[in-house]
Amino acid sequence: MALKAISPQNAASLDKDLMEIGGWSLDQLMELAGLSVSQAVYRVHPPSSGKNVLVVCGPGNNGGDGLVAARHLAQYGYTPSVYYPKEGKNELYQRLKTQLNNLSVPFVSDFSSALKSTNLIIDAIFGFSFGGPLREPFPSIISEIESASVPVLSVDAPSSWDIEAGPPKEGPGAKFMPQTLVSLTAPKPCVKHFRGRHFLGGRFLTKAILEKYDLDCPQYEGIDQVVEVGVKGERL
Amino acid sequence: MALKAISPQNAASLDKDLMEIGGWSLDQLMELAGLSVSQAVYRVHPPSSGKNVLVVCGPGNNGGDGLVAARHLAQYGYTPSVYYPKEGKNELYQRLKTQLNNLSVPFVSDFSSALKSTNLIIDAIFGFSFGGPLREPFPSIISEIESASVPVLSVDAPSSWDIEAGPPKEGPGAKFMPQTLVSLTAPKPCVKHFRGRHFLGGRFLTKAILEKYDLDCPQYEGIDQVVEVGVKGERL
Known part of the structure; x- marks a missing residue:
């Protein structure tokens, strides 16, 4: 199943449409993104x-999508912990933090040590608006994630990858290949370099939005908020 | 499985706690309520x-929970329509309306005629803050729902029922018994008069909230946002 990709410019414009024309708040969109x-x-x-x-x-x-995902995972019976070295200023992020604190989800400060005891990494560092270059502490974090022995699931794009061009030629991220990618609303162009399980989330687009941005309408099943759109080794 | 009920006063206080202490916005809470x-x-x-x-x-x-539910149902492939005779003033409700308009979900003005072609009614008229008496057009709407031949699913409480005492002794709602009830966060006291399939939704409470309000912690399965807590004919 091949899905059309959306450019980072169009992804930004789509988000703006959802909020300015579509009646969506960031709270709602992030809730459904994190849920997916x-x-x-x-x-x-x-x-x-x-x-x-x-x-x-x-x-x-x-990062906000990651915070919401962590909250739902805690409710599903996982024991998430969050590494959030550069906190966003939006008050929504602070509220999401409060929600996690109230569920006793720990915010860890020692990344390397947290890495040792985890079974899975969720990479919710950068999404479609990433323009590089990586600034500290992210180059070293990406390097550690890249060489980690546990599986990684990336949100929207593998962090450090150029959204159009894919993995950097050298340095942190050059060999980063998460096992799983969850594209939000539509795959980004860099997905053509991705080999792994690929899901699409964001079950809230309208026909008009899909047409305006020339996107495919994925077939979600039942009440699912994600749909798998590619399998390991298969090129989109 | 017997679940403790929450009084309408405590339900209001719990909602206030979620927003004032818990970091939740109404947008987030309503999204998860409508999703459930x-x-x-x-x-x-x-x-x-x-x-x-x-x-x-x-x-x-x-009503807002109903609007969110209608949106998700449209995404699941249902063909919902909405009857919304007294629109709420909160800007959130207007945004939820916009979202539904953009999905081409019709807002109908002739309730009796809409009733004839539906397969299911969702009663999202009044929840735990209902204090009576019913004001027009709701007495006649409740009467029509009460005698409808299609199943009814009520959100939080069967509308017209006193939240503590249950069905009114006479008049509209006296014989109203929806087939399904979805209690949000916790059952309301009137649930003891309910005979039907009973679900609980609102998978976002913390241990501290459950303890503060002396509520049971229901066992949701997997990623479900609802859990069935009672079956037809069984008293809670």
Whole structure:
């Protein structure tokens, strides 16, 4: 199943449309994005495969999606912890943090040590708005994730990858290949370099939006908030 | 499985706690409440049982939950329509309306006629804050729902029922018994008069909240946002 990709410019414009024309708040969109990430986690890595999930959050909306996913994972019976070295300023992120604190989800400060005891990493560092270059502490974090022995699920795009061009030619991220990718609303162009299980989330687009941005309408099943759109080794 | 009920006063206080202490916005809470309603609908009335769903929305948050549920149902492949005779003033409700308009979900003005072609009614008229008496057009709407030949799913409480005492002794609602009830966060005291399939939704409470309000912690399965807590004929 081949799905059309959306450019980072169009992805930004689509988000703007959803909020300015579509009546959506960031709270609502992030709730459904994070929910879809949590459902993909449950699909590829059910609690029986290990409950410790380290959610690495960046300073923007990708990080916010990670915070929401962590909350749902806690409700599903996982034991998530969050590494959030550069907190976003939006008050929504602070509220999401409060929600996690109230569920006793720990915010860890020692990434390397947290990495040792996790069963899964969620990379919610950067999404479609990433323009590079990586700034500290992210180059070293990406390097550690890249060489980690546990599986990684990336939200929207593998962090450090150029959204159009894919993995950097050298340096942190050059060999980064997460096992799972959850594209939100539509795959980004860099997905052509991705080899792994690929899910799409964001079951809230309208026909008009799909047409305006020339996107495919994925066939979600039942009440699912994610749909698997590619399997290991298969080119989109 | 017997679940403790929460008084309407405590339900109001719990909502206030979630927003003032818990970091939750109404947008987030309503999104998850409406999502849980939509999942219960899918469980008791899958699209194969008929896709036409008439969502009857009241002026407050119960109506807002209905609007969110209608949106998710449209994404699941149902053909919902909404009857919303007294629109709430909160800007969130207007945004939820916009979202439904963009999905081409019709807002109907002739309730009796809409009733004739629906396969299921969602009663999202009044929730735990209902204090009576019913004001027009709701007495006649409740009477029509009460005598309708299609199944009814009520959100949080069967509308017209006193939240503590249950069905009114006479008049509209005196014989109202929906087939399904989705209690949000915790059952309300009137649930003791309910005979039907009973679900609980609102998978976002913390241990501290459950303890503060002396509530049971229901065992949700997997990634479900609802859990069935009672079956037809069984007293809670």
